[in-house]
Amino acid sequence: MGELRLMKGNEAFAEALIRAGADGYFGYPITPQSEVIEYLMAEKPHERTGMVVLQAESELASINMLYGGAGAGKKVATSSSSPGISLMLEGISYMAGAELPCVILNVQRGGPGLGTIQPSQSDYFQATKGGGHGDYRLLVLAPASVQEMSDFVPLAFDLAFKYRNPVMILSDGVIGQMMEKVELFDPIPRWTDEEVIEKNGDWATVGKRPGRERNIITSLDLDPYSMERHNHDLFAKYKKMEEEEVRWEELNTEDAEYFIVAYGSASRISQKAIDLARAEGIKVGLIRPITLYPFPYKVLQEKVQKGAKGFLTVELNMGQMIEDVQLAVKDNAKVEFFGHVGGVIPTPEEVVEALKTKIIGG
Amino acid sequence: MELTADKIKELVVKPENKVYAKTPLLTDKTLSYCPGCGHGVAHRILMELVEEMGLENDTIGIAPVGCSVLAYEFMNVDMQEAAHGRAPALATAIKRLWPGKFVFTYQGDGDLAAIGGNETLHACNRGENITIIFINNGIYGMTGGQMAPTTLPGMRTSTSPYGRDTHMMGNPLKMTEIVAMLPGTYFVTRQAVHTAKHARKAKKAIKKAIEVQLEGKGTSFVEIVSNCNSGWKMTPVKANQWLEENMLDYYHLGDIKVDGKLVKEIV
Amino acid sequence: MAKKVQGYIEIDKEKCKGCELCVVACPKDIIRMSKDVNGKGYHYAEFFNPEPCVGCADCAVVCPDGVITVYRARIEV
Numbered sequence: 001m002g003e004l005r006l007m008k009g010n011e012a013f014a015e016a017l018i019r020a021g022a023d024g025y026f027g028y029p030i031t032p033q034s035e036v037i038e039y040l041m042a043e044k045p046h047e048r049t050g051m052v053v054l055q056a057e058s059e060l061a062s063i064n065m066l067y068g069g070a071g072a073g074k075k076v077a078t079s080s081s082s083p084g085i086s087l088m089l090e091g092i093s094y095m096a097g098a099e100l101p102c103v104i105l106n107v108q109r110g111g112p113g114l115g116t117i118q119p120s121q122s123d124y125f126q127a128t129k130g131g132g133h134g135d136y137r138l139l140v141l142a143p144a145s146v147q148e149m150s151d152f153v154p155l156a157f158d159l160a161f162k163y164r165n166p167v168m169i170l171s172d173g174v175i176g177q178m179m180e181k182v183e184l185f186d187p188i189p190r191w192t193d194e195e196v197i198e199k200n201g202d203w204a205t206v207g208k209r210p211g212r213e214r215n216i217i218t219s220l221d222l223d224p225y226s227m228e229r230h231n232h233d234l235f236a237k238y239k240k241m242e243e244e245e246v247r248w249e250e251l252n253t254e255d256a257e258y259f260i261v262a263y264g265s266a267s268r269i270s271q272k273a274i275d276l277a278r279a280e281g282i283k284v285g286l287i288r289p290i291t292l293y294p295f296p297y298k299v300l301q302e303k304v305q306k307g308a309k310g311f312l313t314v315e316l317n318m319g320q321m322i323e324d325v326q327l328a329v330k331d332n333a334k335v336e337f338f339g340h341v342g343g344v345i346p347t348p349e350e351v352v353e354a355l356k357t358k359i360i361g362g
Numbered sequence: 363m364e365l366t367a368d369k370i371k372e373l374v375v376k377p378e379n380k381v382y383a384k385t386p387l388l389t390d391k392t393l394s395y396c397p398g399c400g401h402g403v404a405h406r407i408l409m410e411l412v413e414e415m416g417l418e419n420d421t422i423g424i425a426p427v428g429c430s431v432l433a434y435e436f437m438n439v440d441m442q443e444a445a446h447g448r449a450p451a452l453a454t455a456i457k458r459l460w461p462g463k464f465v466f467t468y469q470g471d472g473d474l475a476a477i478g479g480n481e482t483l484h485a486c487n488r489g490e491n492i493t494i495i496f497i498n499n500g501i502y503g504m505t506g507g508q509m510a511p512t513t514l515p516g517m518r519t520s521t522s523p524y525g526r527d528t529h530m531m532g533n534p535l536k537m538t539e540i541v542a543m544l545p546g547t548y549f550v551t552r553q554a555v556h557t558a559k560h561a562r563k564a565k566k567a568i569k570k571a572i573e574v575q576l577e578g579k580g581t582s583f584v585e586i587v588s589n590c591n592s593g594w595k596m597t598p599v600k601a602n603q604w605l606e607e608n609m610l611d612y613y614h615l616g617d618i619k620v621d622g623k624l625v626k627e628i629v
Numbered sequence: 630m631a632k633k634v635q636g637y638i639e640i641d642k643e644k645c646k647g648c649e650l651c652v653v654a655c656p657k658d659i660i661r662m663s664k665d666v667n668g669k670g671y672h673y674a675e676f677f678n679p680e681p682c683v684g685c686a687d688c689a690v691v692c693p694d695g696v697i698t699v700y701r702a703r704i705e706v
Contacts, residue, residue, distance in 0.1 A: 024459055052458045057484035061451040064444065064481070068452030071442045072422060074459045094445050193460070205422045205440035205456075207463055216434045218443035365635075365706060370679045374637040379702040382686040384695035393694055397671070398648030402693025558654050558687035598648040 002183045009149040009176045010035035012184075013079065013105055013169070016153035018045045021190040022103075023074035024052040026065035028084060031117040032173040033107035036079040049190050059084040063091030063104075070100035071217035073196045073204030075157055079105035081173075082123050083114060085131075092166055093132030096234070097219030101160035103153065104138075105169045107176035108316075110343045118343020119173030121264060122317035127170045128293040128324075135231055137238045139167045139245065140292040142263040146180035154188060159245065163237055164203070170292060172316065174265035174345070238294075247290035248299055252278065256285030258359055259303055260351070261325050262314040263289050266339070270314050273351035284355060292321070300328035310334035310359035314351055317341055334359055387413045387438045394432050396503075398598020400588030401430055403555040404497060407565045408466070409437055411572060421464045422456050424449040426478070428470035429503040447478025450485035453492040464575060466493040472502045475511040475537045482537065489546025489580040493571045496538065496583065499590040500609060507593035511535040514612055519593070534612060538585040539628045542619040548580035550619035554587045554610065556602040567617070580622070587613045630705045636684025638676050641696040647671035651688035651697060657681040660688060 007015065014036045017025055025045075027037045037055060045051035056062040062078045069076035080088060085106045095102060106127065110120035125131075127140045139159050141152045149171060156167040191199065197206050205215050221227040252274055253259065262270040267288040277284045287303070289296050300311065310333055313322040319337035326335050338354035340346045387409035395401045412421050418439060425433035427446035434441035444452045449467035457465040474482050474496050485492065501519055502508040508521040512534050516525040526534075542550040549571055553564035564586060571582035587609050591601035618626045638660075645667060651674050652660045659678040667673045674697075676682075684701030 064448035064451035065455035069455035379700040381701045382689045382699035397646035558690040
């Protein structure tokens, strides 16, 4: 068993970066995720593993530091919260275009604008549909516990390098701020410079090597036919993700007639709601997407084929993931949304009530 | 013996007599710059130094948006293309993650002094151990000749068609003097490449800038006052005369900071 | 027989963009612009009188497109 600790989600993410062999973290403070950089600064990862940690002058600088570091073949990460992620979108689009691997944590807060510092899930569209300009996708992981704030870090790096694509860990203020027991994984050594060259030297700017042409990191291509090919190549890559990387979790679904679809903190509330509803004899189960992109459409379609009567999405927004649930379910079963915004957290009782009025009785 | 042109060619054109040729660290691709543009000379000087100093396999360059956005097509070393203004952020991470490499940025005035002003200031203030090459031609060349932060007072551009009005648009920004004031910079200089004499001097300055980085002393910053004959709507020869008479009157050439100490009064 | 420093330059006329900066830079005034145009439509630089050339390379140093190769030798005259 790994080392057990009581930690905040943000701290678990930070500790996991060090243990995952990250080469660099570049970030800018913003509530509710500043514990990430605070933890890293206090922990002196440079002494533990040689990892570089730098407080950048802005989120614009942070994400472009990731671009540079990732373009040079290293494992790099940043974290921010909603308004800061908005600032990073230019760089994220460039990284998707240039096919650069990195890990980005978004500990979501409410919006739009400066919004609130309270938890939210209103960046679902931004995270899963691209977010910045141009046609692209991020691979998006949604942790629902402090444990997953740690466990998803090495997974995110593996996926980022497997697909040479930015991976976003889409968390929220509840998961980032709450403390839970976490079992830390054993440290993975950082790649040596020689390993970086061996693994990534065929594409990354690690310095020219005798026997190969120079490497170029760019998202620019002024030849329309070549640029169209590049877009098609990107989407072939995304299709592969859709085929191979869908992750989800089910709870009480074996006999379920009704389904709550929820991720992150909303899935935790929904678990309790399911206990309450089951106590009243309602056969309801939880489907928790772990990858928000690629989304588990097929899982929902299978439930429909087996006779599911209705789906309630529970989200801390005005209803965003519901559009993906509707895409999967179409008109074959009832699909409704329940949620709160602005930092207001739905209660399990409210969720049960919504299930009864919007799905079962509606 | 009468020296005919053919005879001279026969006697002199031999590999052992070659004293100047394009460095192999510039690709054979035709530069995308307009005829007479200083970018070409600046590119060549930089790549000649990378070759002469034996840094070909240890160089990572960054050129962001602007006329030099396609620099990676011409500079035959590992290169990254950055978002507009963000090259110093890329360079910061690359150098910190690969401290043994020579890392340079190659930025224009709109990029470095306008949209990337913050990245420039903070990279220099942290004393990032990188080399910044700053091409200042007082205009946005790539987008078709709009006003830059470095456009001279009264100078006509497509967005200051009656001349830069300093009451409305402020005065030209001397970024080089500003970064020289920051403790993080170790070597700050302003050069030009419009004549052979100036180009040779600029090459010496860039060599020093590279050495400063290799010695780990801090940020080295080389401004090159250059021309934009298309944007200025002049022939290349006229543009260089105009540069001499106008740009250099505002942007004084010479070292501003050497060995971490100001060597010039900043006005 | 005396010796003299003799220079010679070769201009890649197809890559020349006709900016004329080498013409201005040459201290011996032995480069001019051609009447013909190259494949790109530019009047290219022409080295029309080699004899005074000392191979100072000023032309090559100011050439933005790196199209000039310079040779220099001591020859007997």
